[in-house]
Amino acid sequence: MSRKPRDKQMTIDEVVASLEDGMTIGIGGWGPRRKPMALVRAILRSDLKDLTIISWGGADVGLLARAGKIRKLVYAFVSLDSIPLEPNFQRARQSASIPEVVELDEGMFQTGLKAAAERLPFLPMRAGLGSDVLVNNPWIKTVTSPYDDGAGLEELVAVPALKLDVALVHLNRADVHGNATYLGPDPYFDDLFAMAADRTYLSVEQIVDTAGLTAGTPVQRVLLNRMMVTGVVETPNGAHFTNCVPDYERDERFQKAYAAAAGGSDEEWAAFEERFLSGDEAAYQAAVQAFAEESSK
């Protein structure tokens, strides 16, 4: 009898039920690209509150901010790319509705995750020196190099580890054990998020058998190993309206509608929420389908 590693399949609701108020949650992907949006939407529907969100931000941050879920936000940017400024994020910042805000350089952000993934309290880097990142975050300290590299004993930023209670990431394919591949051109930093976290929940477009992960796909695309993963959820179109290439591109038409509602009146936002965010994931996907049919007429 062959013994196999355990099956980690979960439902979206089971993932969100395992989260707690006040947790530090890292969200993978990049801006409007391959974000675990089905899991983010489930957090919107939950009673979770006082979250610390750590993200190279897109609409994930905008939606969670608008819903008042964020007590502390760690970001380097929040953008929808084709729409440079995220209206819900702008609104939150301009009304100071997020109690604690940590804006980092985007390379510092990676270094912070790396430190956490390597179980180090910090890693040194130049980024941040001389900028207002250090002025606005006086708790971020510098460290003096013990080595003279030709420029004296340099003072460098001691980028603090960005330790996560939970990482949420979305990839293209996984097996039931949590091995997962990205099929687009950029892995982003989902492996770092996973290793910086105590628990990682992975949503994917499709669950396949283990052999299928590398059938016709180079093994280098297996970004996550199962030892980094706590639970796996199959959520087709689960990154919508961010992209998940090659499965699908960003839904620009929907993003435009989102941004218009987010930047519009309270009534316009309420109508958007009612139409797209008031039901479960199946209801969301049905509403998106209806929106696509309606707007292609």
Next chain:
Amino acid sequence: MSTETITRADVCAAAIADAFADDGEIFGSPMGMLPMLGVRLAKLTSNPDLVISDGESVFLAGVPPLFAKGDVVEGWIPFRRVFDVVAYGKRHVMMGATQVDRHGNQNISAIGPFAQPRRQLLGSRGAPGNTVNNRTSYWVPKHSPRVFVEQVDIVSGVGPKRAKEAGPGAARYNDIHRIVSNLGVFDVQGADDTVRLLSVHPGVTVDEVVEATGFTLALPDGAGPADVPTTREPSYEELVIIREMLDPNGLRFREVPEPEAAQ
């Protein structure tokens, strides 16, 4: 293709290309449309060794038109490797700037106080890291006193004076190379590490630039306002490349309309 048909956008593209002319074999990393045009122009003229990307995740072996896809790929540059190259130093990035100040500090983070900005922008993005690691230039399509300010509200990109104040760790690789706007070309080599006017574009006066700048501009050593050179016009070859190869649809005019047409 007579000189009367040379547009301001063409002049800006050539000025941006000149900023990358002496870079050698490094990653030319443009943010935005005119920088992308200028970098590609440099690769096709003054600096064929320049390494360019699709702005997403691959290095391109060829030089496709603006926003075109499907060229020959010569390497992989996902975001994680961009950060590697930033630290490695073989990179020249040209970023935008919502504000840039007398000391060449740049702001793309927010306008107003950080705790509650009047207008939240992108966030610092990679500006703090870029400016203390690799050569950095800025592109400003609409030169005005609201962009060129005495002091930026939030320092995202670090100018040379602040870098020196932060110590050798910051100053060692700080290299703010050029600021190109729709009116002229600048560096940060003025006295006390300040922004200095290097040239005004054809049809622009020094007075116009001074008027549109919210701080006192340094001028080239020993030069009075009358001695400031005019930015060179693109060559015939460059005009052909810009108009027929890189931007046949005239996308550049969205960012830099002709001064007459803009009024």
